[in-house]
Amino acid sequence: MQRFVKQFRTLIAATCLTLGLWSCGGWVQGFDPRRDLVADNLLDTTSQVTFLITGVQRAFSLAYGNAAIQAGGLSDELIFDARVPNATFPTYQLIDAGTPQLDNNSVSTLLTLIGNYRFLADTLGVRMERIAAKSDTVNDAGARATVRRGFFQSYLHSGIARHLYANYIGLEARRGGATIATSPFIPSTTMHDLALGYLNRALPFASAAEARVVNSIIARIHLIEGRYPQAQAAAALGMRSGDGPLQAVYSAQTISPLWWTEAGRGRAQFVPDPRFARYIAADPAEGRVFPGAVSGTVVVPVGAGDAELAAAAPNRLNLIGPIVRTGLTFHLQAIYPNQDTPHRFITWQENALMLAELASRNGDDATALTQVNNVRRAYNLAARTATTLDSVYIERDKTLFGSGQRLSDQRRFNRWHLGATTWWYLPITLPERSLNPNLRTP
């Protein structure tokens, strides 16, 4: 033994070293993974598709909810006034003035949320291609249905994400558009074309009701882009009376709509423009005004509980107020009265108003009137006897309150309320401008 060890000690040491290197490398990689995390590649199965779709829908709720309130602030829908109790966000104040700076953190947050939403939707589509290619998926009817849902939701949301970019984000004050995955700047029209590409790909995977939703979104995009014939064609296939809205869904325990947290009972930074109170004053059937009072740093409804507020949510307009503070009289919105009130993204009423607008633009006032009255009837409002393009604009103002459409309406109808150099879009902020090599100023 002694002689053997002495004679071969170098060889023994080298063998130990080699064995040690080999076994250490394997051993350290055999660790137990975290329980709260799952590797991306383990999600490529049909059993995970619902989980992934829900993740995309969650991201949609966050991105759309954030876009809708900032768009409301930039438009003449919401106002910022420091006299509102606890309204202190300077980023919102600058957005309201149409002068958001490139370091506006609120807009940066929105860009992060839309980016995350777009990433989840796009990667779901790529993942669905991999899942669909698996033989066990092809041969299983249940799996095929899941795959259909996966493709549909992926393409739907990839389209909506690009629509959010095109409609709300801009490189310059009057130049809409954004970037995708550090791409060069994509103008709004091109971005909307990308959105339409995804939405059209969603249609083959859609149910009849889902297809109507997709067509309404397509119609909205064409309308924004001023392509009225295409908008007419899509809207004709769009949502009908009785169709449920496509909406962001929230819960009090997880995430709440920003229209509740930052323009409602949460901590109101924005409050509705006073004209909405005037709308109701002119026609009390437009909505309810719940009495409110300042309690500490928030405004609370007086005499009405959560359930009563929720019951009134189907109204076109609801407000809490009036509150008077240092010469300011204001209301809070109450169409999203509770933390779990869903946030409407698109409705059959919007589709009807698109048809009305398109008819009006075509000189077909009778159709326009019919569509406007269809909408008014749904809200138990008296029928109009005549309509014009301008009255459709006002109907849209009331009907689409809180859905982020006012910003593009003001642009489309050339009814901008601020100065000539103010922003029509929320700016691409510094994080993207500095970290995207295609956008960086040399």
Next chain:
Amino acid sequence: MRSKLLLVLALLIGSCGAVFAQGVIRGKVTDKKTGETLVGVRVTATSQEDKKPVGAISNKEGDFQVQNLKNGKYTLLVSYVGYKSGESTVTVDGGATVTANFQLVLDVKGLDEVVVTGVASRTQKAVSEVAVARVNASELTDKMGYTSTGQLLSGKVAGVTITPASGTVGGGLRFNVRSGAGLFGGSPVIFIDGVRVGGGNVGTGTSGPGVGGQQVSELADLNPADIENIEILKGAAASALYGTSGQNGVVLIKTKRGRGLGNNELTINYQGIYGFNTPSRAITEEMAVSYKEANAIYARAPFAPGNKTPFEGTAPIIQHGVNLQGNSGIFNYYLGFEDRNEKGIVQQNELRRQSFRLNLDAVTSRDFSISGSVNYVNNFITRPQNDNNVLGWLGNTMLFSPFIADAAANGGGPIPRAFGTYQFTDSLGIALAENAANTRRLIASSEIKYAPSWLPGLNLRAVVGYDNNTIRFETLFPATQFYSGIQSGNRSIFTLSNERLNVDASANYEAKNVFIEGLSSNTTLGMQAFNTITRTNFIDAQRFGTDLVRDIGSGGATTFSISEFFENRRDAGIFLRQEFSYNQIVSLSLAARNDFASSLSPDASAIFYPQASTMLRIDKLGVLPEVVNLLKVRAAYGETGSLPGVIDAQRLLFTTGQSGFGPGGIVQVLGNPSVVPERIREIELGFEFELDNAYGGEFTYIIGNAVNSLINVQRAPSTGLNGVAGGVRRNLGSIDQWGFESSLYARAIQSTDYELTFNVIFNYFDNVVRSIGNTDEGAPAFLQDGFNRQYIIPGQRRSQFIGPKPVTPRFNAAGYYDYVNGPVMDTARANGVLYTPTGALIGSPIGGSAPLYTGSFSINFRFLRDFTLYALAEFGIGGNVYNGTRQFHTNPTYANNITFNRLANQLGLARGQAGAQAGVSNIPRYADVAPLTPNTPEYQRAAEAFMRQDWISVGRGNVANFTESANWARLRELSLRFNATRAFNDVGIGVKNLAFTLTGTNLFLLTNYTGVEVEINGNPGSIVSQSQDFLTLQQARALNFMISLGF
């Protein structure tokens, strides 16, 4: 079965070794210089045939006698604390008595002691190629009563400072080893008898419920009295072979082992400690107008004025410790038990610790030995709510002034505020809030050594270590009291469990006279593997309705919070070291380690760490006078690293996000598969000298850097991955570090009755951050703490305080100080003012946090043979502390700073004065302060002084105004010990040891810092935020009486 048990018992406690009464070795041991006899010297005779040792102790005449020796050759080893060991070979033949006398030489600094110099290398300190540090803990615990291991090390080791988070008993610690290794510093890795243990801080954020910035130190679980010594490998040059885990140095704790060496010896020791914690500083009116209320919360000293009974209101310390140290047959054993109960200086701070330790060593054959250790600890620590916390005593006595402004507006003087200073939380509410951390911890190890007789020089060693601690945090805010942010009571339970397993194995082969006579070769091949699992779970509920039902399940369902965490990490490394030494005059070592870690991608390149070191004993070259008994120069280079987090290298990980749609998949982690560990390099150059075996010193210059430091890099928002987990970890940072550590020591007097030794440590360390990456690549322009006070930013020291500086006050149209708009700030780049790449003002560098110069001075004076006076003073110079408490005092809402208040009165800004403005009108009027006239030089001077009290924001200069130079010197330890052993033995009461000791800790502080506690470290685990004092509890002054009894 019974007979087997008896056999086992016999093996454990019986005398199994057959003894054959034959030869005797006897002799006398004396001091070579003085000729005085040495008492209690341990003499070990080891048979060269069967390697079995037999021992004896010299008596009061210095005589020893080793009996019952078989015929044969014996190696005699004589060892005595403070002396170099003596060794000789004697032959016992025919039962004769052999005489062997020894004259021992002083070894003031333990040059002959074998010390650890690396992962598997040990050598005598005199020939070590790297700077080594050993703290003889057992000597210290004889002198002082320590609560934790951290206190044991404080001020004892050159290059190492230990800063407590606060004065909370059992609280967290920050280790500063040299300049802090990597970009973000950190704590050293700690081994106890070969077990790699956790030594970090738990109890805030993800590691338990916080009570402000305080945490609980895992080191508070160890019984200091169990520790024999602590060795520290301080930098990469020494710790490279520990691999990626050794980036901040390695602390090796060795606990006490059994003694006796086959003689069936048994020593039973008892140590009792009885003492008190008291505040080390009184709060003065200059520190807070509310000083009376602030002082009233602290425990009182025994016999303090006002005590109804002598010990009323005191914070007692009571400790009982018993250990058995001895030998039985083939076993050496150490059995230790400790029960310590210590109360902190404010209510709700208490430590109750029971520790049990069993160390066993067995020599089963002449080739083979095994040893094992088991330590079980039950540690119960309750913490008060301090540090940036309005639910505790400090937040309710150190923020609000006890006076209000109103009536004083008419010049009537301040009037008391309703409810005094308790404006946030009622004193009963504070008293009833509970926060407890109960640790149950098992630390166990077993070690096997094999030195085959058939191949002399080969030594095989394997250690398996296990550290399992479970900490259960419980908090309670009773429903019947009001607490801000809590609805009808709150209770939470957080359980943190750490399971750590390490296996270390090495083979060492030493060959003498290779190639040439006198040249020895030492080759070591080894491996280390470490597996750690962390589990936590947390539940929290509010809305209890009553304080009588506290079951967490009875809390309100809508406020439940539940979470769980699990993480497993594995590290491993294999190393090879080759050393050549020529007659211990000159030596050269080359080594390398290859590391593996589960926190790196399998595709990551190998982690390879080289190390090289050398030393030359000039004193052995024969060119120096004989008085120089040591002059050694040494140089070493090493590299080590700092690992990324476990998931940092994993490309894309999803988790569950809840919404109204239900649970859905969201991206949680975007990793970087190519991330590698931060690499730390260090060159160490040093020399050591000793004259006349009595005076000596050492000096080590260190220069190094860290590169590839891990920085979180943001992706562009359009990628969809911006903001995910704070960014992607990339190897972009770097920092340069340099400095020196030095010590001088002297044994000025040495005689039977008197002995005087001094020890001075002086360190200087600095660093500068070189890079944290390019902002165009998504790297941040700087890293900062949550309050924008301290930065990691290129060109500056780590954790530099930075902020705009006020230059000149503004005045309003009426000529009064313009409090609304604040002072004019320094924005001139020419003055060194820093800006971000996008042009935003950051501010002027104000100073670093950690002291540039640290050190200590200690003295040990034994007089009249049996009395010993010991003192240790520490200092820190060149550091800064942010006085957040003073900042809040100058908030007019609190108006708790007398200087600020009086200045405001002078400037006419106080309540009802002509210049009162929004923001300052809450300041009370002082009838004895005459207002100054605006637009006069006196008013200008007062305005400039007031400007430097502006508390409002970073933009108004609060970083510059409240970051204070914080130099300090502290009398850390003082003890007077009377060794009564001789006196008792002289009167016929036979004891091995009997001593009475009086000790004091933190007895005196000298500082220019205006706050209460200068040695501050609000958050010991924070990367950037250091030395920020906000309602931080001061360190306690501890007074102890100790009895040590051994028989």
